[in-house]
Amino acid sequence: MALYSREDDVAIIAVNNPPMNALSHHVRKDLIKFLKVAEADENVTAIVLCGDGRTFPVGADIKEFHKSVSALGPTIIDIVHALEKSSKPTVAAIHGSALGGGLELALGCHYRIAMSTSKVGLPEVKLGILPGAGGTQRLPRVIGLDNAMKWIAYGHHHPAGVGASLGLIDRIVAKGGDIRRSAILFARSMVGKGLGQRRLSNVSVPDASKVEELMAKHLKEVGLRTRGALAPVVCLQVIKSSALLSYKDGLESERQGMMTLLASSESKAQIYSFFSERQVSKWNAPGIANHATAKPMQVRSIAVVGLGTMGRGIAISSLKAGKKTYVVELNSKALAAGVKYIRGYIETMKKRAQISEEQAAAMQSAIIPVSSYNGIANVDLVIEAVFENMKIKKEIFGKLDKVCKPSTILASNTSTLDIDEIASATKRPEKVAGMHFFAPAHIMLLLENIYGRKSSAETIATIMDIGKQMKKITVLVGNCVGFVGNRMYGYYTTESVFILEEAAYPEQVDKVLTDYGFAMGRFQVGDLSGNDIGYKIRTGLGITHKQQPAGTPERKRGVLRYCPLGDFLVEKGRLGLKVGKGWYKYEGSRTPIPDPEVRKIIDEYRTRHHIVPRDISSEEVLQRMLYPLINEGFKILEEGIAANPWDIDMIYQYGYAWPRHTGGPMYYAFTIGLPQVLKVIEEHWKAAGASEPHWQPSTMLTWLVENHGNPDISQWMPLMQKHKSKT
Numbered sequence: 001m002a003l004y005s006r007e008d009d010v011a012i013i014a015v016n017n018p019p020m021n022a023l024s025h026h027v028r029k030d031l032i033k034f035l036k037v038a039e040a041d042e043n044v045t046a047i048v049l050c051g052d053g054r055t056f057p058v059g060a061d062i063k064e065f066h067k068s069v070s071a072l073g074p075t076i077i078d079i080v081h082a083l084e085k086s087s088k089p090t091v092a093a094i095h096g097s098a099l100g101g102g103l104e105l106a107l108g109c110h111y112r113i114a115m116s117t118s119k120v121g122l123p124e125v126k127l128g129i130l131p132g133a134g135g136t137q138r139l140p141r142v143i144g145l146d147n148a149m150k151w152i153a154y155g156h157h158h159p160a161g162v163g164a165s166l167g168l169i170d171r172i173v174a175k176g177g178d179i180r181r182s183a184i185l186f187a188r189s190m191v192g193k194g195l196g197q198r199r200l201s202n203v204s205v206p207d208a209s210k211v212e213e214l215m216a217k218h219l220k221e222v223g224l225r226t227r228g229a230l231a232p233v234v235c236l237q238v239i240k241s242s243a244l245l246s247y248k249d250g251l252e253s254e255r256q257g258m259m260t261l262l263a264s265s266e267s268k269a270q271i272y273s274f275f276s277e278r279q280v281s282k283w284n285a286p287g288i289a290n291h292a293t294a295k296p297m298q299v300r301s302i303a304v305v306g307l308g309t310m311g312r313g314i315a316i317s318s319l320k321a322g323k324k325t326y327v328v329e330l331n332s333k334a335l336a337a338g339v340k341y342i343r344g345y346i347e348t349m350k351k352r353a354q355i356s357e358e359q360a361a362a363m364q365s366a367i368i369p370v371s372s373y374n375g376i377a378n379v380d381l382v383i384e385a386v387f388e389n390m391k392i393k394k395e396i397f398g399k400l401d402k403v404c405k406p407s408t409i410l411a412s413n414t415s416t417l418d419i420d421e422i423a424s425a426t427k428r429p430e431k432v433a434g435m436h437f438f439a440p441a442h443i444m445l446l447l448e449n450i451y452g453r454k455s456s457a458e459t460i461a462t463i464m465d466i467g468k469q470m471k472k473i474t475v476l477v478g479n480c481v482g483f484v485g486n487r488m489y490g491y492y493t494t495e496s497v498f499i500l501e502e503a504a505y506p507e508q509v510d511k512v513l514t515d516y517g518f519a520m521g522r523f524q525v526g527d528l529s530g531n532d533i534g535y536k537i538r539t540g541l542g543i544t545h546k547q548q549p550a551g552t553p554e555r556k557r558g559v560l561r562y563c564p565l566g567d568f569l570v571e572k573g574r575l576g577l578k579v580g581k582g583w584y585k586y587e588g589s590r591t592p593i594p595d596p597e598v599r600k601i602i603d604e605y606r607t608r609h610h611i612v613p614r615d616i617s618s619e620e621v622l623q624r625m626l627y628p629l630i631n632e633g634f635k636i637l638e639e640g641i642a643a644n645p646w647d648i649d650m651i652y653q654y655g656y657a658w659p660r661h662t663g664g665p666m667y668y669a670f671t672i673g674l675p676q677v678l679k680v681i682e683e684h685w686k687a688a689g690a691s692e693p694h695w696q697p698s699t700m701l702t703w704l705v706e707n708h709g710n711p712d713i714s715q716w717m718p719l720m721q722k723h724k725s726k727t
């Protein structure tokens with residue numbers, strides 16, 4: 001709802017719809033009603049629009065999207081026009097954030113004042129839509145086309161101070177000030193001043209003459225940064241109309257753009273992503289604990305064991321979260337190098353104004369270098385980040401168990417290894433868990449937390465809470481080889497080399513993936529992270545080309561199909577970008593260049609095995625790359641390793657750069673339709689048989705299709721649970 005009050009001659013209309021003052025239908029009804037009341041009251045000379053509680057309205061109510069209630073009048077645009085038309089000065093008093101429809105309301109006001117700590121922006125593009133309440137036509141009239149294109153096509157939130165420097169905010173109220181009082185005084189001071197030029201629909205776009213040049217520039221940038229997404233392009237086209245058409249016709253172009261985007265699968269995927277991102281914090285470890293009941297332990301200090309690339313990033317994340325951080329290396333040289341890196345990184349963040357001087361000083365003094373396990377006996381949480389080797393990890397956990405106080409939680413940053421086996425090296429398996437960070441750990445937003453068979457509710461709640469304090473998208477999953485992310489990714493890489501064998505070169509496969517929306521294809525990613533990583537894992541499994549006894553068929557490992565092309569590359573020193581050659585060659589930059597030598601390796605291999613390369617369609621490449629991931633995702637859900645499909649999707653968006661506008665592997669399967677996905681998987685399974693188990697259809701996928709066709713993704717788990725409880 002909204003509340004109406006008076007302070008002498010100033011009417012105050014305050015949106016009161018916790019938690020974020022979204023502009024739900026009941027709020028919109030109140031706003032239009034109270035604007036009429038204020039307009040009709042002779043004793044009112046000015047109107048202040050504000051938000052109660054945490055914030056000014058942050059936009060339309062996203063829960064109403066794709067429901068009929070979102071279109072029920074009054075719409076946000078009706079309120080924007082009523083604010084602008086008012087004969088009395090209207091002032092938006094912004095605290096917290098004014099976003100989306102919230103900022104559009106503020107643009108309808110004649111004046112805007114904001115707390116210095118506030119944020120403003122039109123982030124609709126991140127929901128796959130555009131600002132549909134006049135924002136695409138009004139913002140360029142205030143801040144110019146160039147800025148408006150940037151703000152709307154990328155959807156960033158901007159500090160109010162930046163808004164003020166562009167003329168969007170008329171006055172800034174310093175931290176600690178009273179925004180409502182300031183707005184009342186400001187509104188009163190504007191009474192009697194002309195409103196004509198304060199009505200943005202009357203104003204023209206300042207840099208309209210540059211429209212074509214700006215369009216070309218922004219279309220190019222958007223194409224590079226938000227590959228394949230429709231919304232940024234439509235946003236730009238609609239903003240362009242603000243420079244070429246009347247306000248009224250521009251609004252019509254905005255309306256049409258909005259209809260196109262709302263009907264797209266992209267906006268549905270983005271809205272799903274918005275809620276999924278928040279949903280993952282409501283974690284559940286079935287039969288052990290859930291977010292509502294389990295209480296985290298207070299963690300004041302964290303020790304990071306191992307200062308390689310991962311350990312350094314984890315230590316920086318810990319310092320950023322304000323923890324006293326013990327950094328541990330038994331070798332003094334490695335310790336010094338790690339500490340130097342971390343200290344240097346903090347200074348760089350300070351120089352780039354990413355952190356304040358005080359924060360930097362606090363982080364520097366919170367680093368405690370340690371060269372023996374005894375030095376971390378009293379820490380609350382240890383995160384081990386040493387080499388991916390079970391024997392070494394078990395040795396370390398055994399030692400930590402002996403020296404650390406009984407309440408210390410011991411976590412491993414393993415990306416693949418069995419957490420229960422690691423826990424078995426200790427006498428405190430209830431205090432052991434996995435915290436799988438993604439490289440670089442201080443930049444990547446994903447944290448995949450793993451609970452073991454014996455992890456306690458408190459341990460799980462604590463690692464989830466630490467993820468939140470580190471500002472990570474933290475997803476809880478169960479224990480299995482590779483957990484969720486890497487277990488699924490394994491089949492993506494497996495299938496990619498099978499495609500090389502049969503039909504394509506790396507650049508052809510990668511192109512299909514980047515056209516789909518990935519920033520990089522699988523082979524470029526391999527080169528970037530180092531092809532030796534996968535090689536080491538395969539060596540651990542005893543399956544590389546070199547490890548096989550003479551006479552072993554090159555393309556088989558037991559009954560399983562195998563492709564050694566990745567082994568050949570590493571054995572020829574093609575480790576990836578770091579050595580200037582891998583699946584591609586690199587000539588002094590990070591740009592991958594298709595390499596005739598790689599083609600030669602593939603061609604010779606094909607000839608040796610009498611493989612005649614065939615034409616392959618982009619559709620087939622995409623299906624073969626993505627459907628094994630999806631199939632494995634269903635197996636993971638079936639086994640309870642992930643509690644919900646959106647957990648998997650968030651892991652893929654934040655850990656593997658899955659394009660957000662398609663939602664993630666599981667949501668993408670829903671968009672394609674489960675029956676169609678299953679049909680393709682079954683065809684491959686029929687053709688490949690037991691030698692390619694990743695094509696064996698998941699029981700859950702099969703059951704859902706046979707019994708429910710393509711049920712809504714929100715229903716997959718409830719339907720399965722109902723089915724299981726009956727059988």
Ligand SMILES: CC/C=C/CC(=O)SCCNC(=O)CCNC(=O)[C@H](O)C(C)(C)COP(=O)(O)OP(=O)(O)OC[C@H]1O[C@@H](n2cnc3c(N)ncnc32)[C@H](O)[C@@H]1OP(=O)(O)O
Pocket residue numbers: 019020022058059060061062063076077097099100101102123124127130131132133275278279
């Ligand atoms: C025709 C007119 C068209 C208009 C288009 C629009 O206006 S689209 C909406 C544009 N606005 C946004 O996209 C802002 C969305 N919100 C956020 O980005 C963030 O919530 C925030 C404002 C930056 C605050 O972040 P914070 O981390 O502090 O809080 P949460 O994100 O956890 O949010 C708290 C709960 O509030 C729910 N919520 C937030 N915004 C909306 C919204 N616009 N509509 C509905 N619900 C919203 C959020 O889902 C959280 O709910 P929980 O149930 O607690 O998870």
